[in-house]
Amino acid sequence: MEVINAKKAADLITNNSSLMIGGFLGVGTPENIISEIIELKREGLVVIGNDTSFVDKGIGRLIAEKLVKKVITSHIGTNPETQKQMISDECEVELTPQGTLAEKIRAAGVGLGGIYTPTGVGTTVEDGKEVREIDGVKYLFESPLSADFALLKAKRADYKGNLEYNLTARNFNPIMALAGKTVIVEVEEIVPIGSIDPNNVHTPSVLVDYIVVGGNK
């Protein structure tokens, strides 16, 4: 694990990279890293995240700056820019049920070849997917979903990279920590090893490549 600044983090990301970005309507999203990606104008990004937040927050800012060519997400309703770019073909939007999105990411992170879920059976989500009946119930096959980078937000890290999330800012962050090839975490503070009670470590340091100390954003 290496401690870097937000600019260096953004510098690791090349054009056309795929990014998993933690957060739920911007809560638990690494805003400082996003600001630097915008500053460096990294383009053609594929973004995976729960929602596209708001025009001026989190993932929503990357969309508004037209840096995203495709987004895989469950909800775009709070960001009119996403729908606008979807209709004008500037940004491809793949809508995925929230629980399915979580399990697709988790599957990639835990070494599974996908999952069978009842969610979406008989709806447009089923299109093009295998349907399998198990004990009389229909399930859809959903493939695993990984990314070049996981960009996460935690409350604090220690100098090993152990992470503690805060309240509902946890959301997708811990599962994305398993599914990103390179894991970069923005934290509000970095504390000495041992300062976080082992009971409160939500993501172990072994999954973390870089820590950015980003302040209370």
Next chain:
Amino acid sequence: MDNKIKIAQRVAQELKDGDLVNLGIGLPTLVTNYIPDGVEVTFQSENGMVGMGRSPEEGFENKDLTNAGGMYATANPGAMYFDSAFSFALIRGGHLDITVLGGLQVDEKGHLANWMVPGKKIPGMGGAMDLVTGAKKVIVSMTHTAKGTPKIVKECDLPLTSIRKVDLIVTEMCVIEPTDEGLVLKEIAADYTVDDVKNNTAAHLIIPEDVKMMGE
């Protein structure tokens, strides 16, 4: 009385002591204000908690404690937080007693459509598909029509949220229970007649002899 309040009051009567409940954004959120005395329920929120409380008073907001609509929330004693995979394990895994969602259309089969209007409004399904698929009881709370256009229809022409039959539809006019035989009118609001309901519904309604007064 405001239609939304009327709907929320009736939905609240469906909550039973000890239920784990997920309320959708908008109208369903109002249900928290009308929970009957003596009934204690626990609220689950998709973004990762069980035990969500009311909105905080000014000055008590925490940027890391929000509801699924992104509004500031509070935690009741005994609350806990978890990640999104666990949140949907509760939802999809059949551990959630009741979900209350809004609706754009519900049809004679009890199928709900509530996540997009093609070419017009595409918010996305968020957690709705998992909630309708996995909750033990699904209640649709919505205004009876969209500015006069019936929302209860023969067959949804909007994309479905799930092919699971919802359990109850509550509007300002009436309470309808989708059954294998069709939509059964269970209760009617005091200020409406059966004909009012029929005239504002584009689906066949089964009307038993003992239609009750709504909320009684």
